[in-house]
Amino acid sequence: xTRKLGWFLAGGLLVALLxxxxxxxxxxxxxxxxxxxxxxxxTFGADGEITGGTCMLQREEGHQMADSPLADYGIxxxxxxxxxxxxAGVAGVLITFGLGAGGFWLVRRREQKAA
Amino acid sequence: MDAxxxxxxxxxxxxxxxxxxxxxxxxxxxxxxxxxxxxxxxRLAPMAGLVAAFIFAVQMLNFQVLPGVSGHLxxxxxxxxxxxxxxxxxxVSTVLIVQCLLFADxxxxxxxxxxxxxxxxGTAAGYLLVAGLVRLLPKNPxxxxxxxxxxxxxxxxxxxxxxxxxxxxxxxxxxSLPWISGTMAGTHVLIGIGEGLIAATTVATVARVRPDLVxxxxxxxxxxxVDVEAVA
Numbered sequence: 001x002t003r004k005l006g007w008f009l010a011g012g013l014l015v016a017l018l019x020x021x022x023x024x025x026x027x028x029x030x031x032x033x034x035x036x037x038x039x040x041x042x043t044f045g046a047d048g049e050i051t052g053g054t055c056m057l058q059r060e061e062g063h064q065m066a067d068s069p070l071a072d073y074g075i076x077x078x079x080x081x082x083x084x085x086x087x088a089g090v091a092g093v094l095i096t097f098g099l100g101a102g103g104f105w106l107v108r109r110r111e112q113k114a115a
Numbered sequence: 116m117d118a119x120x121x122x123x124x125x126x127x128x129x130x131x132x133x134x135x136x137x138x139x140x141x142x143x144x145x146x147x148x149x150x151x152x153x154x155x156x157x158r159l160a161p162m163a164g165l166v167a168a169f170i171f172a173v174q175m176l177n178f179q180v181l182p183g184v185s186g187h188l189x190x191x192x193x194x195x196x197x198x199x200x201x202x203x204x205x206x207v208s209t210v211l212i213v214q215c216l217l218f219a220d221x222x223x224x225x226x227x228x229x230x231x232x233x234x235x236x237g238t239a240a241g242y243l244l245v246a247g248l249v250r251l252l253p254k255n256p257x258x259x260x261x262x263x264x265x266x267x268x269x270x271x272x273x274x275x276x277x278x279x280x281x282x283x284x285x286x287x288x289x290x291s292l293p294w295i296s297g298t299m300a301g302t303h304v305l306i307g308i309g310e311g312l313i314a315a316t317t318v319a320t321v322a323r324v325r326p327d328l329v330x331x332x333x334x335x336x337x338x339x340x341v342d343v344e345a346v347a
Contacts, residue, residue: 005158008325012165020172028177028185032121033302034278036184037295056295059287061126063219071219073175089175092213096171100209101164104202107148108155 013097020089024073025082121174121187122211122221122229123278130224132285137227143235144208151201154330162328163198167206169317170194171213178309186306189233189274192241192267193314196259197321199330200242207234232277241270249335256319259331263318264311271307275299 031039035057042055050058069076070091074084155163170190177185190210194203208230214220221229244266252258279296322329 002158005161005328008328009161009165012169016165016169016172019169020175024172024175027175027187028179030177030179030183030185032177033180033184033186033275033299033306034123035121036181037298037302038127040298041290054288054290056127056282056286056288056290057124059126060124061222061224063125064223065216065219068217068219070217073218073220088218089172092171092175092218093168095217096210096213097164097168099164099213100167100206101161103209104151104155104160104163104205107152108157108160109152 013093016093016097017090020093021086024089025085121177122214122233123225123281125222125224126287127222128225128228128281129285129287132281133224133228135227136231136281140208140227140230140235144205144230147201147204147208151199151205154199154202158328159198159202159330163202163206166194166197166203167209170206171210173313174210174214180302180305180309184302186302186309188310188313189237189271190310190314191233191237191239191274192245192263192270192310193317195238195241195245195266196263196314196318196331197329199334200238202330203242204234204238207238228278228281231281232274236277237270237274240273241266244269245331246335249331254332256322259322259329260315260319262331263314267311267314268304268307271310272300272303275303 030036038056040055042050042053042057045051063071065071070088073088073092074081075087075091078084078087170188170193173188174190175187177187180186190207191203194206197203198206211221211226211229211234215223215226215229245262248262248265249259252262276296276299279292279299282295283292318329318331322332326332
């Protein structure tokens with residue numbers, strides 16, 4: 001890897017870390033397009049539970065990883081919501097970069113003789 | 116902040132149909148890994164890791180599209196332009212797998228559905244448009260930005276209709292399909308416009324700073340030429 005590419009990657013990662021670590025706290029809390037469509041037709045109680053109607057979300061089942069320390073984009077045990085979301089975002093960016101770059105590095109083309 | 120569930124949860128589409136799409140997704144991703152090897156060199160591999168990390172970050176940034184409805188980037192088109200279709204589909208899949216396994220977003224049972232819609236259909240639609248538009252539009256940051264915008268809008272709507280197909284095959288409640296299709300298409304046109312603006316800004320910035328790192332500028336620049344390579 002050339003030194004210039006290293007700088008580009010570092011800059012890109014910094015942008016991603018800022019977006020996931022800081023800007024994420026200003027994201028909209030409304031359900032996204034899929035979720036909103038899935039909720040349409042049902043009425044919801046105070047805790048978000050379905051109280052009536054018919055909608056796609058009706059037969060939703062819990063998530064197998066609901067007990068993950070990073071579940072729902074927060075860090076379990078950190079009460080400050082900004083810190084919790086921000087740190088979860090930072091962790092996600094670093095883990096995704098590590099897995100992605102590591103995985104792609106392993107399957108890359110090796111015959112690097114020309115050029 | 117409310118818990119954000121952004122992808123298809125468990126139980127929305129029944130078990131058998133979800134399982135079929137897991138098989139489909141695994142098969143397509145295997146082809147992607149095989150085809151991606153030709154593209155992945157020492158420069159593209161870390162770049163692809165960055166693209167995946169960037170998509171993860173931007174997917175956290177839900178933007179309002181209607182009162183009570185938000186949207187977020189899916190990332191297929193952005194990935195196609197920066198790292199190509201095969202590696203791009205793998206980038207989006209990496210994000211979805213991390214989100215599912217660590218962030219409990221997008222059901223584990225539904226992982227095949229989510230990968231099919233966002234990583235496969237969204238990326239494929241984005242690729243077809245990018246491949247066409249890059250040849251028509253000027254090869255500069257502006258042309259690339261316009262390409263990213265148009266391809267993103269179409270790609271996001273196609274991905275949303277992938278869900279409609281899956282729901283038609285195995286939805287767990289009885290609801291009008293034309294209504295679901297229309298509602299999903301309507302909100303996802305708006306989400307696609309948001310994604311298009313983000314993708315256009317991103318690729319235009321990379322094209323300005325490091326045009327050599329933009330896959331779409333490298334690959335579609337000239338009419339197809341065959342590299343004669345001796346393979347041992």
